[in-house]
Amino acid sequence: MKKIILTDANTYATLSVARSLARKGFEIIVGGERATDMSFYSKSVAKKFIYTSPKKSIERFLKDIKKAIDNYSPDMLIPVADKTLIVISEHRADLKAKTFLAQDKHIKTAMNKFETQKLAQSLGIKTPKTIFLNNDQWQSNLLQNAGINFPVAIKACCSADIIGDRVIGGSNTIYSNSEEELLSKLKVFQTRLHKLLVQEFIAGTIIGISGIFKNGNPIALFAYKRIRQTRPIGGPSALAESIALNDTLKTQALPLMRALEWSGPAMLEFKTGKDGEIYLLEINGRFWGSLPLSIFSGVDMPFLYFKSVNDMPVDSSETFYKVGLKGRFFWGDLLNLFLRLRGIPKWWPDISLSRIEALRDFFASFFDEKLVYLDFQSDDIVPFLIRPLSIFNELLF
Structure with missing residues (x-):
């Protein structure tokens, strides 16, 4: 049985990768900073360990990761959040575990919004x-x-x-x-x-173009638009919908990935402005928060990532996805409702200020037949229940 170590047990991306690969028969080992991290409580996770946050000490974080590698002898190590990715990328040669990442200099370019903008502009891609x-x-x-x-x-x-x-x-x-x-x-x-x-500030709709890449070439691609965000004036998706990946979107995303010779998962965040133009906001060079929507829609990105690492063929049927499927993070959408009811700035151009509309939007989603829940899984319910405690600890500490 193949063993995979994942970091960042508090994220939905880690939980989604764990569930995806566990279904394929992998043994999943997850590391995180706190005992309340939700992925620790998933049935998909075989073993877990606590590590020191790299925001506190990189030296101690690496010591903890190396100890886990020695204990579990994984076939692959996957850093999931930026704070772990940047450290593991820089120290990959010192780790006795297989990683499949872009070059370190390109990872740091993707994490630097200013450098990303300069690269985009050199390729003729609009930025704010x-x-x-x-x-x-x-x-x-x-x-x-x-x-x-x-x-x-x-x-x-x-x-x-x-x-x-x-x-x-x-x-x-x-x-x-x-x-x-x-x-x-x-x-x-x-x-x-x-x-x-x-x-x-660009008023308009957030578009995410995500995928698995190898040496700058796409193995699989997926596109979605945000309908609601956890924080009404900016934040990760609370409600998103899969959309068709047309040539216009591809011409915005693919040149950037080729220029970075990107290998691994990535999500490029764009905004379609009121003027009809598409603007690049940022690149997330890792698995993204709305990852479970791509899986529900038919593209198992974590497994395709593993296949790309091991030079396994990918059938075209594995990259086809359903358009028009909506994915909801219940706790994120509940936070969106709370913040809209509390009130948002009157000048904010991207969302209605009406509290009645906020309530209507929230409750209407319960009756949407094209909607799936991205944070709730009936046969693995504990992470959903533990998530509010995890959020509280993140905010408090």
Whole structure:
């Protein structure tokens, strides 16, 4: 029996990979930071271990991972979140486990939104107008000189970055609709992160183009659009729908993957603006949060990843997926409802401010015949029940 070690037991991506590969007969070993991480409680997981967060100490994290590799002798090690991917990628030569990742320099390019934007622009792919800040003193004319109007998004430049013995990054995007508000939020952000982006806000629909790649070439592709997000003003999917992958979307995504000579899973996040243009927002060079939607739709991405690693043939039937299937994360959608009822900024252009509409949207989904639940599985229910506790611990600690 093949053994696989997965990291980041608190993520839906890890849970989805574990369930997928366990169904194929793999022995799944999962590592995480806390005993409350939901994947630990899945029937798909044979063994589990706790490791030190790389945000606390990279040295101790690597020591814990090496110990797990020695204990379990896995056939493959799969880092699932950015904070573990960046460390395992950099130290892959020191680990006695097989990994199948893009080159380290390309992984770091994908994690750096500013570098990703420069690459996209060199390929003729549109991106939002952006200012890069590296602990610089804010100047009131920067936005005007860059031709950027409010509202704007304030983001960490890197989804993960190594500073000394710790990984930093991964903060939620925040938004501002005035310079006074922007200055206030920048001060808070810059106490935690040394590299920031201030980016024009593009109103429209989030499109995810995801897949498994080998040396820049796609093994399988899947596309979806976000209908609701866990946080109404930005966040991972709460409700998403599979969509057809047309040539327009392919011409936006594939040149980037070829330029990065990408190997492994990746999700490219775009936004279709009100002007009809498609803008690249970021690249997630790992398994993505809405991964279970691709599996429900017919493309078993984790297994295709394993097949690509081992040069196994992939039949065209394995890459065909159902269009129009909706996937809901119940807890994420419940958070969306709570935040909409509490109130969102009146200037926010992407969503109705009506609390009645928020309630209607939430409850209507219970009766949608084309909807599946991505976080609830009747024969493996404990991770669903434990998830609220996991979220609480993540927010608290």
